[in-house]
Amino acid sequence: MKKHSDTKSVDELRNKIIGLGDKSARKSYYPQLQARINELEIAKKKAEESENRFKILLNSTSDGIFIYYSENGKLYLANETACRMTGYCHGDIENLSISDIHPLTYREKILKDFEIMKNGELRLLRNVPVKKHDGTIIYCEINASSLKMDDQDFIILAYRDVTEIRESELRQREIEKKLNEAQKLESIGIMAGGVAHDFNNILSVIMGLTEILLQQNSRDEKISPKLKKIFEASTRARDLIKQLMTISYHGNDEKKPSHLISVINESVAMMRATTPSSIKIINENPLCHDLVMADETQINQILINLFNNSVYAMPDRKGEIKIAYSNEYIDESSLKYYPLLMKGQYFTIEFSDNGTGIKQEIIDRVFDPFYTTKPKGEGTGLGLSIIHGIIKKHDGNISVESEAGKGTKFIIHLPIYEGEYMETKSDSTQINKGQGRIMVVDDEETLAEVNGEMLKLLDYDVTVITSSTDALNAFKEKPENFDLIITDMTMPELNGLDLAREILGIRPEIPVILCTGFSDQITKESAMTVGVREFLNKPVTLKNLAATVEHILSSE
């Protein structure tokens, strides 16, 4: 309290006591009340703005946010994304419990997980199934944190829809699996092809010499039948090699534009004869584009193999085999399912049966060469790998769907040929002799000699040379001495194509025949541009050689 020592302070104090001091006026609290109301108004506005900002923030996230009461699991709040994600509207969702948005079978587990998350020991759940209002299931990644508001405990959950990511990951895994499968088949094919190439050369010698002996001893009843047996056995060996080369995708083939439905019809007709009548064959013939660049023989082989498998899958010889066709346009989106195809129009064959089906655990191995479930002796395990190889060579795709006990369905896609269809003449079977001067070039001495002998047998004038450079020199020396050049493709120093190019540089009009084996990486088109007139597939048979040479020389 102030000292009363001086008059001034005494006067001031007295004034206050008698109600006349600076602050002695009785207050009207209206202004304070008004100010307080204004403050509250501003605070209310700020709170509204803050709530608004919170809402904008809450609803701008691409995650579905759920806030629920920690103690009973009842939802307190869900943002727009959460509603959109689950298909519930705001009024409905806030009457739910957090477990209600999960499938019934998953609720117990999710509640346990949330309980752990509540303690902060777990923060992220992956691939959690969420049941939408319409019953569909989506998959979410869930992030959790806890929150205390108005003395109550809440859990905030952020749901991120990973359904598409999950699907594309699964699809990616499927594609990788298919690519791995294809790679595996390709490397097996390369190996098989390599073996086949060497075998081919060996067979060429055996078959060539056998044919020569057959011609020379055609009247000898003792020798001739034996030689025929050798030739037949060799032919079977050659066919097996041809099959192996088919797996490797590189074998030579006779592709031409073919109407596949009629080709398949022929195969079906043939198979109908050998299939038990208790098995019903349904072969639908709808109107659709079926012109495909195809090797008809190989297509036939596909059908035979598929038939055999289906029949084998019906142990009691009862059932149904159905073949259906359609056209399908493979676009960007369907490439996900057929990673090995190109975009475009396809001819689709669905070959299905209601046999025993394929067990799920081995379905990935059915195209593996030598993989078979048949008892020893009943199958080579090559059937489906050959089909796979053929389809691959035709730039197509084969896939399989099967359920044990219900049946199997093979779906084959082959690209539609956009060019024109041409009729082809059938080959004559006559072996004709002829005249002409022929140079035979092959670095493998025996093969060169066998080919030379065969031509001599046909009365041609033959010069055999075992080195491509020697051959070129010989030709350079006397280009006019030769009417035809038959050269092997694979040779050291100068290969067949280079030799042809040199020779044609000297005498553009001279016909050149190129003998090619499996491993020769050359297309007919590239050889034709150089000027090569014709091709001979190894092993070269007498009939083939005679016809080709006769055809070329007669057209000169």
Added chain:
Amino acid sequence: MYPIHNYSEPRKFLVPEFIIGNDCYEMVDIYVETFLGRRVMIVTDPGVIEAGWADEVIKRLKIAGVEYTIFSDLTPNPKDYEVMKGVEIFNSEGCDMIIAVGGGSPMDCAKGIGISSTNMMHVLEFEGVDQVPQPAPPLICIPTTAGTAADISQFAIITDSDRKVKIAIVSKTVIPDISLISAKTTTTMSDELTAATGIDALVHAFEAYVSNASSPITDLNAIRAIDLVFKNLLKAIENPLDLTYRNNMMLASTLAGMAFSNASLGIVHAMAHSLGGFMDLPHGECNALLLENAVEFNYESSAEKYNIIGRTIGIRSEKNDEIKHELIDRIRDLRKSVGITQRLSDMGVKKDDIGKLAGFAIEDPCVVTNPVMPEISDLEKIYEKTL
């Protein structure tokens, strides 16, 4: 008969709304509802509870369905810690208004609780004049003594228990919102309490009348209060249940309150506050003992007014000296007739205490409206004479 006032200095007159009349405390529930009270704190003391006046209030609250909390943990000359305990209960119980039922102590305590709770300050921080920033919650006063007039005044006197001094809180914010003044509540007072409070009213009137801040309005109230006390106090003690004397004493107290709340007091109260704070002596008795010597000290400075008091109470003398002595005699006679016969030394005050007592008293705000500004030695002399 009336003193001449020159009006050169402006005067303020402020009193609360009050209802005066027997049984008016029964209207308490109307005012609780008017002030939107939902949970009331009743501040009272054990004596008042025993006399049944707190129950009268509770009865009305129960009928109105209003919740209440009773706070009666206080002593005469209420201490700061008692106030703060009341504040704690007021806040923790979620109270929103106060009804004070009792004499000066419960009413002053209720005022302290009110301002401390709204301002969230310690009650001692309000010491002085106009030191209360925010008003208190609604306060209804039901006085049960006739003398203190805390139900009218802008004063609240609280004892600072550490410094052992009574502090005065002077503020418009401690004027109640309504006072329900019924003399019936004073019929339960003991003779001693009737005497002490009655003399307190007389001192209020005396000091306000001669205050240098008196006004024609406070004068009217003060002079009438003096007249009423002289004519009714003894009779009220002799006939405690006679409402005529009780009503007159209650009127005297209220009028004296209206006077001193606006004109303030003088050295009697300054010195009594010092005694009450330092030695916890009863306020009314200290006032009674000091008044005679204070009149003697002040007479010269305000002789005209003292003469008017003299004439009012029937003194016929014309000479100032005679009037002064007769006036002092009359005061002494009244005091003794109502049973206040002891001296300060009987109450335990020692000569050695006087210096300290005078030191506190000279700092009391009541000093500044005394008709003459005393020196500290003047106050020491008065204490000595009263010893």
